Amino acid sequence: DGGITQSPKYLFRKEGQNVTLSCEQNLNHDAMYWYRQDPGQGLRLIYYSQIVNDFQKGDIAEGYSVSREKKESFPLTVTSAQKNPTAFYLCASSPRQGGTLMNTEAFFGQGTRLTVV
Amino acid sequence: KQEVTQIPAALSVPEGENLVLNCSFTDSAIYNLQWFRQDPGKGLTSLLLIQSSQREQTSGRLNASLDKSSGRSTLYIAASQPGDSATYLCAVMGTGGFKTIFGAGTRLFVKA
16 A cells, blocks of 8 residues: 555654654655654654655654655664654655646654653 | 634534534635644544545545635544544645645534
8 A cells, every 4th residue: 555654653862862754655656744643733744855856844854864765765864963752753755746836735754752761 | 924723722512413623714826725633642644635626525424625825724523533633733834835734623522
């Protein structure tokens, strides 16, 4: 079945460590996104990628890094520079129609809950 | 700067009741608006997508409306069921392509 797979479901990070969250999709979508969700707040965009080997910063990119070497994969690294990384992280993808606009549904993974210990 | 607000933050209703969830946005220059459902600890599931040129969309017991000029959208749920209990999020895609702004959601609890 087509979909988006995030792993792991739960992740624990020690202070000062870098950790990488995985996101894989087999929907043949061009665009992929990473969001952070904190309790009582809406989703906030960390990074997005419209095409392979290209990605752009979202609203809260500081302390995070991404890569897009393959169409199917968009891993997110939470670096030690991110001072408050405990949150629920969601990956999404969508088809890219024509130019720069995405005028269709976005599909989300099941999320990774990251906790700093 | 686009801001999306959802009211109420939480809602508890008895089974069978019809209900309305509200979403308001500050910038009417949008391309589309989407309603999502999120179960606890899970990802988001798209419920309805309304293009900027549309006034409403329907799927089963769900009906979403859009009034761009007033910056409002409503999600109407008919004959609510305990299985409808979840958080409902509204998201607006504005100018700039991939800028989608989410509301904080309305947590719905339907009592059996």
